[in-house]
Amino acid sequence: MEKFTSLTAIAAPLLRMNIDTDVIIPSREMKRVSKEGLSEGMFANWRYTEPGGRIENPDFVLNQEPYRRAQILLSGDNFGCGSSREHAVWALAEWGIRAIITPGFGNIFYSNCVRNGILPVRLPEATVQELADQVTTDPEQHRVTVDLTDCAVTGPDGRRYPFEIAPADREMLLEGLDAIAVTQRRDADILDFQRRDRSIRPWIYLQKTS
């Protein structure tokens, strides 16, 4: 997994609340059993003029320069709510988004970000609005810095906004860890648990029937 330490980049404002994963990647854009090739379908219903089409809608922020090169997304509360589809995160990552700053995230989406090298940052609504206001006056020059080493966002005007992230999530992003490999080191604990648990809750341990 790609590590995340610090990033200074163009930030695109998409300040709507409850942007769900169906919006981020419509189901019909998840065409293959694959984590790749999804960025083309990202925000398809907003990004293109017609459902299923590929003619860009010039009003959509990520179709505009310099936001086409944005690596940070500023958005509204409850971003990534809805369907569990990790394809939403894979699409954003493939398109180039590395950090998302909103007042709040859907639970599953948040975990999916951490597991795919995207840093989810929670900041108050007023702060996100403030950042967006500054960015929009000159998006090319007014870049935003997101630093995971000291857990702070720095706005174009130099103001610093600390954010919170669980230490385990932070470590996973900073180190680009493979979570499965980390857990597998505890194999003895898992076996031990199963042994004890089987005597307390034997009905959990189904036998293969067919």
Place this chain on the structure above:
Amino acid sequence: MPTTIIEKIWQQHEIADLGDGTSLIYIDRIFLHERTGSVALKGLEAMGRKVRNPEQVFCTMDHIVDTFPNRSDVTTMPGGTAFIQTTREAAHAAGITVFDLGDRRQGIVHVVSPEQGIALPGVTLVCPDSHTGTLGGLGALAWGIGSTEAEHALATKTLVVRKPKTMRVTFNGTLPQGLTAKDMILRLISEYGASGGIGYAIEFSGTAVEALPVEARLTLCNMTVEFGAWSGLVAPDAATIEYVKGRPYAPRGKEWEQAVTYWQTLKTDPGATFDRDITLECDDIIPQVTWGTSPMHATGIDGRVPDPADEPDPARRAAMERALEYMALEPNRPLAGIPIDAAFIGSCTNSRLSDLRAAADILRGRTVKAGVKAICVPGSGLVKAAAEAEGIDQVFKEAGFEWRESGCSMCFYAGGESFGLEERVISSTNRNFENRQGPRTRTHLASPATVAASAVAGCLTDVRHLD
């Protein structure tokens, strides 16, 4: 110390405290479907990893399969065949039980799982699907995960989980005749917002919840994700135990006795505290229907489309304005009487036998308004068979409904079948998001009874006052 049911289940499954509020949690059951399970199984394979305990992992085909009669691996959704066949092959190779096409047990994952006794009180159950919380209706701690986490669960039988905050939602009073769990949960979400439950595991309690049959509790818990919650459950009681008894994967004999004894301990102790407590009164709930593009955009059917001008919060106001534009509705218009093009009964929220019965009770002796496309999709092959044994299929068909094979069907649009451009649908599903049921399709969520009544009237209708 008095503890909550959530804490009890958590402790029972905690393998290690990893510090900073996270734990390594043992996962009892894993369910997969062909939409997201396929990617997880392939991802695992690509890393050379194995499914740790395949006998406790199950898979169904529901999202992409067609629901037309005589269906096969060929799908209306472009490219769907690959999802079905990849999942089937990978699941067989891993030794996972598959409820495949042609198997009467096939159906929507969250319908099959309680029906087969795979979800049980007190288990931890995960699925790469956001509506996994449904199984909380049996008193399971169940939640939706992404594909990468599903790989983790498959490979290790565990997940690293941040301990949720706890919330108790108490529904007091008695639900009026004809009202349902769907109306309760929509009422909750409209009052507290689609992000009201973020970070919480919820226990639903109170007299109105205790009075709900188990299938209705599954409906209630199904939409905890629409409330933003991590999970939600109802403590198991005599009704739950009765429901579980004799199901194919439920414990038997001595193990049944042991399990029941354990399940009876799964309740919140008197005096235990929650991080948050919410109370709603049920005596005067009105059938709910959504007017916008978030499940929080719900109100009583006797109400009007709200006016964004009255909303003080700017973010909410902007969302409302956008929603009304998408839905092509004007502020202050009465909801009852808005003409519909289609009606849909199905989905993991409302496609169980009791849902179909409730709709059939409305439809018996009535017909769907001319020009309204009406579809009923039973939640599983077994639900379908049970409904047919009662003649419910005849009631639907005589009223003018299509009667389908089980699956997710038009709960969501994946490039195959849809309700079509700007069609207005009343739907027993759980998401009224933009484009969820088709390109620019306008979805109004409601209970199966309200959907049936509206199909008959040809417009959004108060089921309590149907002629």
